[in-house]
Amino acid sequence: MFGEPMGFWARYMPVGMLLRSNWTATRIADPSHSLTLEAYQAASGNHLAAPVPLDRFIQYGLWYQRQVAPDLDQRKIACLESDPVGFRITLTDGSVMLSRRVVVAAGIGPFAWRPPEFEGLAPSLASHSSEHHDLSRFAGRRLVVIGAGQSALESAALLHEGGAEVEIIARSRRIQWLQGWTSKRLHHRLGSLTSRLLYAPTDVGPAGISQIMARPDLLRQLPRRLQGWLWKRSVRPAGARWLVSRLRHVPIRLGRSVRSVASVGEQVKIRLDDGSERTVDHVLLGTGYRVNVSKYEFLAPGLVRLIRCTNGYPCLHDGLETSVPGLHILGAPAAWSFGPLMQFVSGTQYASQSLTRYITGHDANSMHREGSS
Numbered sequence: 001m002f003g004e005p006m007g008f009w010a011r012y013m014p015v016g017m018l019l020r021s022n023w024t025a026t027r028i029a030d031p032s033h034s035l036t037l038e039a040y041q042a043a044s045g046n047h048l049a050a051p052v053p054l055d056r057f058i059q060y061g062l063w064y065q066r067q068v069a070p071d072l073d074q075r076k077i078a079c080l081e082s083d084p085v086g087f088r089i090t091l092t093d094g095s096v097m098l099s100r101r102v103v104v105a106a107g108i109g110p111f112a113w114r115p116p117e118f119e120g121l122a123p124s125l126a127s128h129s130s131e132h133h134d135l136s137r138f139a140g141r142r143l144v145v146i147g148a149g150q151s152a153l154e155s156a157a158l159l160h161e162g163g164a165e166v167e168i169i170a171r172s173r174r175i176q177w178l179q180g181w182t183s184k185r186l187h188h189r190l191g192s193l194t195s196r197l198l199y200a201p202t203d204v205g206p207a208g209i210s211q212i213m214a215r216p217d218l219l220r221q222l223p224r225r226l227q228g229w230l231w232k233r234s235v236r237p238a239g240a241r242w243l244v245s246r247l248r249h250v251p252i253r254l255g256r257s258v259r260s261v262a263s264v265g266e267q268v269k270i271r272l273d274d275g276s277e278r279t280v281d282h283v284l285l286g287t288g289y290r291v292n293v294s295k296y297e298f299l300a301p302g303l304v305r306l307i308r309c310t311n312g313y314p315c316l317h318d319g320l321e322t323s324v325p326g327l328h329i330l331g332a333p334a335a336w337s338f339g340p341l342m343q344f345v346s347g348t349q350y351a352s353q354s355l356t357r358y359i360t361g362h363d364a365n366s367m368h369r370e371g372s373s
């Protein structure tokens with residue numbers, strides 16, 4: 001097992017961020033249900049608030065890793081290619097391994113999406129939200145944040161609170177505010193049983209649809225068009241409701257697109273489709289991620305060509321296996337085949353069980369029961 005534990009969370013998400021997923025959806029799955037947030041609190045003595053702060057979630061993830069994979073090898077994979085044995089894996093230090101099977105769970109970092117109109121601008125003038133861990137460096141500066149999803153809205157709130165002058169610009173005509181189902185008001189209004197029937201603990205998708213999203217095997221049986229519609233309903237750009245008050249003093253310009261951008265000395269001039277212009281110190285692109293597995297630099301081009309894909313997503317079958325036998329891809333790239341649940345921490349339950357069952361022929365839970373009896 002290779003990788004930097006919680007590396008993406010620690011390096012590419014902003015200090016001060018709160019997780020949008022609710023409490024039940026923030027647990028990393030384990031077959032014995034013993035590595036929960038509650039177990040972490042008890043073992044560490046650290047209290048976790050809801051929503052869970054980023055730094056605490058990172059600590060939870062590192063604690064989880066020490067329990068299940070203490071011998072994790074933190075070296076990077078430079079190249080993964082086909083080999084008569086199965087796969088040839090070259091590490092950045094030049095060492096080589098062979099393996100019959102490889103599971104790729106390499107995250108979304110390389111998929112950060114930058115709208116083409118910002119290409120060519122110096123990184124000091126425009127950057128993607130994932131390029132910043134500490135937004136306090138923008139204190140006292142003027143910024144435009146592009147986007148109306150959680151990354152854009154929360155980055156704008158953090159920038160504003162950190163002393164930057166911020167304006168949000170988004171194409172959408174209104175901001176979709178999410179009402180977490182654990183919120184006391186909604187829970188009280190629906191009653192606990194009704195809210196449990198409508199919302200699965202995985203917390204992906206609106207009332208009712210949430211239950212379908214929590215069951216990728218059921219979702220896969222539905223016609224592709226219906227799957228697409230359910231997907232759009234489930235993961236539209238949206239902000240957590242707790243951001244509303246934090247953005248009260250941040251100007252938000254909706255229903256507007258960027259027509260042109262140009263650097264003016266050490267600043268950037270932006271022209272919108274309503275003709276208005278503003279000159280700011282920096283543009284922060286909260287424009288999300290677009291999956292394209294060919295952007296995983298460690299995948300050799302010859303191997304990428306063998307992976308059957310649709311719109312950049314690998315087409316996976318049981319066990320999240322690609323069209324290349326023995327090569328599995330987990331996480332956000334699995335969403336085309338198993339639904340948007342795969343993009344979230346709460347998707348770890350389905351993904352790990354499905355993978356384990358496929359490879360070993362046994363259910364992860366029953367293996368755990370056998371192991372402990």
Ligand SMILES: Cc1cc2nc3c(=O)[nH]c(=O)nc-3n(C[C@H](O)[C@H](O)[C@H](O)COP(=O)(O)OP(=O)(O)OC[C@H]3O[C@@H](n4cnc5c(N)ncnc54)[C@H](O)[C@@H]3O)c2cc1C
Binds near residue numbers: 004019151331344346
């Ligand atoms: C701003 C933001 C907020 C989010 N908030 C939430 C939330 O509240 N709840 C939620 O469920 N999800 C949230 N997400 C989504 C979250 O990022 C994913 O759920 C989660 O990170 C997916 O985990 P993963 O294991 O697939 O990828 P990652 O956590 O990114 O892990 C990838 C691993 O692969 C390793 N790796 C990559 N390339 C190599 C290589 N060449 N060699 C060796 N190792 C490699 C990395 O070191 C790392 O260990 C958020 C995402 C963003 C951007």
